[in-house]
Amino acid sequence: MKNIVDTLLQRTSVRRYERQAIEPEKTALIYQAIACSPSSYNGQQYSVIAIDNQELKEEIYALTGQKQIKTCALFLVFCSDYHKIEVATQQKELPLPPFQRTLDGILVGVIDASIALSNARIMAEAIGLGCCCIGYIRTAAPHKLSELLQLPKGVAIVCGLAIGYPREQPDQRPKQDQSLVIHHNHYHEEGMEELLLRHDHNIALHNHSHSIGTTDKGWAIHMTEYYKEGMTYHTMGYYKDQGYGILEEYDV
Numbered sequence: 001m002k003n004i005v006d007t008l009l010q011r012t013s014v015r016r017y018e019r020q021a022i023e024p025e026k027t028a029l030i031y032q033a034i035a036c037s038p039s040s041y042n043g044q045q046y047s048v049i050a051i052d053n054q055e056l057k058e059e060i061y062a063l064t065g066q067k068q069i070k071t072c073a074l075f076l077v078f079c080s081d082y083h084k085i086e087v088a089t090q091q092k093e094l095p096l097p098p099f100q101r102t103l104d105g106i107l108v109g110v111i112d113a114s115i116a117l118s119n120a121r122i123m124a125e126a127i128g129l130g131c132c133c134i135g136y137i138r139t140a141a142p143h144k145l146s147e148l149l150q151l152p153k154g155v156a157i158v159c160g161l162a163i164g165y166p167r168e169q170p171d172q173r174p175k176q177d178q179s180l181v182i183h184h185n186h187y188h189e190e191g192m193e194e195l196l197l198r199h200d201h202n203i204a205l206h207n208h209s210h211s212i213g214t215t216d217k218g219w220a221i222h223m224t225e226y227y228k229e230g231m232t233y234h235t236m237g238y239y240k241d242q243g244y245g246i247l248e249e250y251d252v
């Protein structure tokens, strides 16, 4: 097993995997790491759909276009989940406040699911596996995917995680200078413009030397293109259809 410092400091996303199944003991460790995740109020407002069925992975690939989903050994779909509390409160005939229809309620489910994903990823990488987060699982065809995975109301997709034995060792991607990420005691803007220009340049150099076509896009253009694409996603509509949304007013 890799030590935790190396696991965290040497990580990169891995998108190519060996055709090798993950041993049940390793899968069990990943599931344990998920189950031990911290969650808001220990409410565990998340669920994970664990997919190892090849046909199903290929169906999901067809809907998302993300090749890693069909080539990985195990694909985990992390969801926000307010269905379990609905079942529990119905049993006890307790009224359930519509928390998932507030911004904080939406964030709680997304944060719980994201932390569980992070725990799964760290465990998987520590035991020799490679991972790639798949946000497209939420944005490409969320309605069709929810139907395919039989998600009830109250359960909504947050992010996927492809896991398998690595068939590549990608170089680490440039990251922002630490001072742009860690602000001591209060938010600092001194030197930000220059550091961001340097980061933009580093990303351009990395893209130039690592892309299959030659692209030398810097960070700012890369991000604005992504955000523009992101504006076409209908995530709020999807979350509303899964029983989420923002109530204008509510009485407690």
Ligand SMILES: Cc1cc2nc3c(=O)[nH]c(=O)nc-3n(C[C@H](O)[C@H](O)[C@H](O)COP(=O)(O)O)c2cc1C
Pocket: 011, 012, 013, 015, 066, 132, 133, 134, 135, 136, 137, 159, 172, 173
């Ligand atoms: C929330 C989230 C969603 C992501 N979605 C995708 C995805 O759909 N497809 C993909 O190939 N990579 C995806 N990634 C991986 C990022 O592209 C990757 O983390 C980033 O480029 C930095 O590279 P690194 O992980 O090697 O440091 C996602 C990462 C995160 C955190």
